[in-house]
Amino acid sequence: LRTFACHLMRCMRCPVAYHTGDNCVAAGSVVITPHIIICSNHSSSKKNGHLTSPVNVGWCFICARGGRLLCCESCPASFHPECLNIEMPEGTWCCSECRAGRKPHYKQIVWVKLGSYRWWPAEICNPRLVPFNIQTLKHDIGEFPVFFFGSHDYYWIGRGRVFPYVESDRNFAEGQMGINKTFKKALEEAARRFQELKAQRESREALEQERNSRRPPPYKFIKSNKPVGKVQVHVADLSEIPRCSCKPTDESPCGRDSQCLNRMLQYECHPQVCPAGDRCHNQHFSQRLFAETEVFKTDRCGWGLRTKQDLKKGDFVMEYVGELIDLEECRLRIKHANENRVTNFYMLTLTKDRVIDAGPKGNFSRFMNHSCSPNCETQKWTVNGDVRIGLFTLCDIEAGTELTFNYNLDCLGNGRTSCHCGAENCSGFLGVQPRVSQSNNQKSARNAKLKPKKRKLKPENRQTHEYFCFCCGEGGELVMCDKKDCPKAYHLLCLNLTKPPFGRWECPWHECSVCQCAAASFCHFCPSSFCREHDRGALVPSALDGRPCCSSHDPQNPLGSQSDLNRATIKVEQPEPSEEPGE
Structure with missing residues (x-):
């Protein structure tokens, strides 16, 4: 609103306002000055009395x-x-x-x-x-x-x-x-x-779209967490802040390689309490000693953050800041986002009753993308009596490298968000445990040979779902069937739905395509299924191992397309981000 405030034409008789230009101003409005009009609502509606x-x-x-x-x-x-x-x-x-x-x-x-x-x-x-x-x-x-x-x-x-x-x-x-x-x-x-x-x-x-693509979406830049509503920021008394045993004569007092007790416990030293005083190297949060970074447009993950300087393992990158909200406000914002089809969230849990939302307000840390093989991690530190979240490097990082961390996202409802990080161990979805690399498998196999054999316990059956839509065969954000042992997943659009189904949900594969009763026979290549009353002649064996197929498929070539081939195999490839269809 601040950006366009100077480009508005306001009615002098009512609160109506328009952007300047023929595309917005209502025809019939009378222009008084370049920014003052009488809008068309004030017509006398009379002709010859x-x-x-x-x-x-x-x-x-x-x-x-x-x-x-x-x-x-x-x-x-x-x-x-x-x-x-x-x-x-x-x-x-x-x-x-x-x-x-x-x-x-x-x-x-x-x-x-x-x-x-x-x-x-x-x-x-x-x-x-x-x-x-x-x-x-x-x-x-x-x-x-x-x-x-x-x-x-x-x-x-x-x-x-x-x-x-x-x-x-x-x-x-x-x-x-x-x-x-x-x-x-x-x-x-x-x-x-x-x-x-x-x-x-x-x-x-x-x-205009090209112009907008050159800059990140709008947000308000802030330097510290801003409490919303009843949420409070805790401030400790100086007598409650722990005192370390570092000395000002040390080579690097309270530094990363020192034996500072506060640093080990992830407490930031207070300048009035720390014995090292001004030479203390454990005040990154309060002094905002952030790494030099820049926001840039990535190829597949929207906007991202990269470092402009070389970083070493364990370096402090920056603090994750935003609005401090409680759980009730968090639920309301998530509900509002789902109703408006907003898919980008910037929320991190701070404490059991407080959440940081960097969506409307935050700093550059809000642009850091997720990765199943990240080069940064989040750490909770106590600063002046309150808990704050910082981003620290997991390895040495060269200048110009994108900074990422693992969101550890909890999937809400039945929806899943596709992951496009491109890592070798990418799980395909946010919030899903990354796949173990081959080297780790070999290492665990060698260790297993050295250990004495133990009685094998029968593993617990865990329901796993496919990573592609059973209707169109493509990946993306999917809803999962909740019926036991059913691996099928679907796009909301393929189900003619605008919101994820609420509560326990069973996919249309378990209902007869004719009468919606419980299905007894199923097509192997699409969600078509039939009850015992309607299954006579509805399915025929296909050329693929005799798998049943309905009349929508050619029994000699039931796959028919590459999307069906992806659905029929177990191999999962990293899906590319889809473009929204134009008008």
Whole structure:
């Protein structure tokens, strides 16, 4: 908001505000100064002393058929009540677009009703860009000039006589009877102008997206933890802070290679308590002795953090700071994020009743990515009586190397987040234990030979799930079936769901595809299944070891595609991040 505050045009009569430019300002607003307007809500709604009402269309905006229609009181929109799944209301009624405050804007193609003429395509023009004689015509607040295609005339019109033109309107209008040459020309010009404005908008959006991709998402930079609500930051009395036995004459008092008791117990020395005084080397948190780092754009994991200097094993990188919230606030934020399909979380547990959320506020540490083979780790230190989290290196790191740590994420519900760290021991998902490397397996095998044989205990059966969707065969964020011994997983989109299912959930593979009863026979290559009543002839043996397949597959080649091949084998490869589909 601070960034765009100076670029807003505010109404002097109400709290309405718009960004400057023809794409945001509501058509019909009166510009007083470059930042002050009278918005179109303040129209007197009178014409020659009489109240004006919108001219509603004679067809439903949803099904395009006539009949008993519900008309909007603010714009030409009309609907069948049954198309909106509502009863015919009593009194005045406005459509959802008008209730949401959406209004026509400049450089928009619309259909206009003028007098007894038919609905005609036109473009809403900025009053400053029309001929002077058109500007001087009498008009009211809320009215705006339109340029009619075909005839190339101008006229001032109100919101109640226009509705938006969409891309398919040309084909719909051409199917009507009695189209003359002028109207046909107007349709061609409107379609051409609509495509020009669409191309300009897409180019502008692409430029804005590229501009946004060059900088991290917005957040507020802070230097220390900020408590929220009832959460408090503990401050110890000087008499309660432990005193180490280091001396100021030591070569590196309280340093990493010293025998400082406070450092061993992960307590930071206090400058007024430590015997070493100003020479103490155990005050990294309070003095913010952070490593020199920079935020950069990674290839597969969004934004990341890398060091600009060489670091040694055990070096302090920086403190993880953010908003200090309690567990109740944490649950509310996670619920809000799930409802808004937010997948990035920046929460770290500080104590049993406090959590650090670096999402809205934090420092550069919030950009450090997860890795199954990290080069940094988190450590909890006590600083001036309160617990704080620091990031420390696990090995020597060269300048220019990305800094990572293991999130140790607890998966919420049935959802899983794909991991793209690229490590050899990558588990494929955040919160899943990394795979043991081959060298470790060989080492454990050698150690096992040296130990005396013990009685083997029958291992406990643990339910494991596949790392790909049973519908499309691709990886990503999946929901897991909770039925015992069922390994299947699915994308929410493949299940036509927008949120992960709540509580215990069984996948559609266990329900008959015909009657939704308990399934008795299953297709090996898709979620199709059948009960005993409907399984006769529904499945046939395939060429792959006689595995049953339904009629959706060729028994000689039931796999059919590479995605099915990935689903039929046990080999798991690191999934690439998918791109969201464009409009």
